[in-house]
Amino acid sequence: MADFGFSISKPQSIDTNDMDVGRLQALEAKVPSFKRCINCGACTATCSAGQFGGFNIRRIHNLYRWDQRKGLEKELQQCMLCGKCTLVCPRGVNLRYLIIRLRKALADNK
Amino acid sequence: MKEREKPVHGDDNPKPREVKRRLKSTKRISRRKRLEFEEVELPLQVAIIGGGVAGMEAASVLTEHRCPVILFEARPELGVNVKNKYKIFPDFSDAGRLVETMTKAMDHPLITVNKDTEIVEIIREPDAYTLLDNKGVPHTVPAVLLASGYEPFDAKRKEELGFGIYEGVINSLQLEDMLREHKVLNSLGEDPRRIVFLQCVGSRDEKVGNHYCSKICCITAVKQAIEVKRQLPDTEVYVFYMDLRLWGQGYEELYREAQEQYSVRFVRGRISEAASTFDGRVQIKSEDTLLGQPLKMVTDLLVLMIGMEASPGTQKLGKTCGLEGPYGFVRSKSPHLEDNLSDKPGFFLAGTCKRPMHIAEAVNDGRAAALEIIKYLRK
Numbered sequence: 001m002a003d004f005g006f007s008i009s010k011p012q013s014i015d016t017n018d019m020d021v022g023r024l025q026a027l028e029a030k031v032p033s034f035k036r037c038i039n040c041g042a043c044t045a046t047c048s049a050g051q052f053g054g055f056n057i058r059r060i061h062n063l064y065r066w067d068q069r070k071g072l073e074k075e076l077q078q079c080m081l082c083g084k085c086t087l088v089c090p091r092g093v094n095l096r097y098l099i100i101r102l103r104k105a106l107a108d109n110k
Numbered sequence: 111m112k113e114r115e116k117p118v119h120g121d122d123n124p125k126p127r128e129v130k131r132r133l134k135s136t137k138r139i140s141r142r143k144r145l146e147f148e149e150v151e152l153p154l155q156v157a158i159i160g161g162g163v164a165g166m167e168a169a170s171v172l173t174e175h176r177c178p179v180i181l182f183e184a185r186p187e188l189g190v191n192v193k194n195k196y197k198i199f200p201d202f203s204d205a206g207r208l209v210e211t212m213t214k215a216m217d218h219p220l221i222t223v224n225k226d227t228e229i230v231e232i233i234r235e236p237d238a239y240t241l242l243d244n245k246g247v248p249h250t251v252p253a254v255l256l257a258s259g260y261e262p263f264d265a266k267r268k269e270e271l272g273f274g275i276y277e278g279v280i281n282s283l284q285l286e287d288m289l290r291e292h293k294v295l296n297s298l299g300e301d302p303r304r305i306v307f308l309q310c311v312g313s314r315d316e317k318v319g320n321h322y323c324s325k326i327c328c329i330t331a332v333k334q335a336i337e338v339k340r341q342l343p344d345t346e347v348y349v350f351y352m353d354l355r356l357w358g359q360g361y362e363e364l365y366r367e368a369q370e371q372y373s374v375r376f377v378r379g380r381i382s383e384a385a386s387t388f389d390g391r392v393q394i395k396s397e398d399t400l401l402g403q404p405l406k407m408v409t410d411l412l413v414l415m416i417g418m419e420a421s422p423g424t425q426k427l428g429k430t431c432g433l434e435g436p437y438g439f440v441r442s443k444s445p446h447l448e449d450n451l452s453d454k455p456g457f458f459l460a461g462t463c464k465r466p467m468h469i470a471e472a473v474n475d476g477r478a479a480a481l482e483i484i485k486y487l488r489k
């Protein structure tokens with residue numbers, strides 16, 4: 001086969017057919033305010049961990065929405081649970097508690 | 111709302127019994143002169159609370175139908191909540207001129223305008239209402255139109271944005287003043303290199319208790335961004351938004367124009383906080399949510415797009431009348447066919463005392479309310 005100088009990489013799209021909605025529903029049941037997020041980004045903007053470590057709390061909870069859990073547990077270790085994100089959220093999402101529940105869910109569901 | 115059977119009376123105020131008698135004669139008149147009733151002057155005054163665009167339009171229409179009006183405005187001037195703008199969306203027409211036209215129409219033999227007169231209490235009588243003003247004078251009328259309007263959100267309540275603390279942080283009304291003077295300057299009195307607009311200040315924000323969208327601020331930001339660029343073509347303009355709601359006719363076109371002709375940059379992200387820099391500028395934090403990356407930006411001016419809240423008059427009268435709706439706005443009888451009515455016969459509603467509206471909506475609403483009042487009085 002001719003070498004074109006590049007290879008076909010793994011598909012980057014999320015296969016939503018594989019996803020287990022139950023995990024998201026369980027988290028939503030614990031933290032109902034999570035459903036109200038409108039992805040405004042204020043939590044990420046204010047997060048001190050995000051300014052330095054490339055950590056993005058909004059991206060993390062969106063990945064979990066699509067049941068994309070790979071690497072999340074490790075990434076979430078960067079969060080200091082300072083609660084600033086909770087203070088700025090215009091939709092009143094209880095982010096700090098969400099993170100605690102998310103950590104637990106990820107640890108329990110390896 | 112207080113209810114009572116025996117009211118106090120001012121000298122030239124009809125007693126409720128007299129109101130009833132004159133109402134009866136109104137009915138006789140309309141029956142007799144059904145076809146040309148516009149020519150018959152109604153023997154009773156309608157009270158309008160609030161001399162904004164809704165109240166003034168209602169007054170005009172009532173007098174066209176030969177109905178005498180007494181208009182109360184708490185402030186020394188009529189139409190202040192429109193006059194405090196420079197050019198208004200969607201057509202960049204002159205706010206001052208619009209108010210001038212409407213104010214002129216108030217100079218009418220059937221209209222009595224009481225400025226500097228705030229209605230502080232409303233008492234329901236049998237077949238009438240007695241309004242008490244801040245000077246303690248009672249006014250008894252068979253019908254009342256509440257058009258007590260809105261109040262711009264006080265951005266000091268969003269402490270993290272630094273309004274009232276940093277000079278470079280202003281609200282959209284202050285920018286209107288600057289645009290009117292053609293003096294859009296930073297805190298050092300220089301031409302700004304960069305201006306940042308922030309949407310949804312005081313609206314769609316659980317932290318200030320307002321879940322609703324004020325619906326006029328997205329288009330106001332687009333309008334103001336264009337005006338800034340017309341006056342200062344070299345200034346960079348950014349608009350930070352959560353959602354852009356450009357729902358009205360011509361709004362989306364203005365949005366395109368802002369992007370294409372004026373190079374206004376729209377960023378999808380809420381600004382979480384502002385801080386001042388050593389040189390008197392403002393540093394903001396946000397996230398480009400479409401990129402998934404936090405960002406910082408230094409700007410000469412941060413313009414907060416403040417929303418609309420129920421005015422103190424609306425909140426107070428709504429409460430005393432038992433018409434208090436969500437967020438201190440007043441509640442109409444039903445939203446489709448009875449939006450100018452309240453659940454009290456003879457008590458009508460118009461304009462932004464009910465919810466955020468733009469000028470044309472408030473004007474149309476005032477007009478519609480006037481026709482409901484005519485219908486009620488001639489029934």
Ligand SMILES: Cc1cc2nc3c(=O)[nH]c(=O)nc-3n(C[C@H](O)[C@H](O)[C@H](O)COP(=O)(O)OP(=O)(O)OC[C@H]3O[C@@H](n4cnc5c(N)ncnc54)[C@H](O)[C@@H]3O)c2cc1C
Pocket residue numbers: 159160161162163164165182183184185188189190191192195197198199200227228229230257258259260261262282283326330416417418421422423424427460461462463467468469470472
């Ligand atoms: C920043 C900003 C920009 C805007 N720009 C535009 C624009 O470009 N184009 C547009 O179409 N719309 C615009 N609007 C909306 C516009 O201002 C309103 O639609 C309009 O003013 C509503 O008129 P109104 O008569 O309902 O209420 P108001 O204008 O608020 O009038 C109500 C009046 O009632 C008086 N009052 C209150 N209580 C009492 C009392 N107890 N006794 C006596 N008087 C009382 C008040 O003093 C006030 O004058 C803007 C709004 C904001 C906040």
Ligand code: SF4
Pocket residue numbers: 036037038039040041042043044058085088089090091092093095
């Ligand atoms: S601040 Fe709240 S609404 Fe905004 S992205 Fe974060 S969780 Fe969602």
Ligand code: SF4
Pocket residue numbers: 043046047048049050057078079080081082083084085086095096099
């Ligand atoms: S609680 Fe965690 S995610 Fe929220 S601001 Fe603090 S470090 Fe960031």
Ligand code: SF4
Pocket residue numbers: 309310311313314322323324325326327328329353354355415417
């Ligand atoms: S109109 Fe736009 S800026 Fe105003 S509250 Fe609604 S979404 Fe926010």
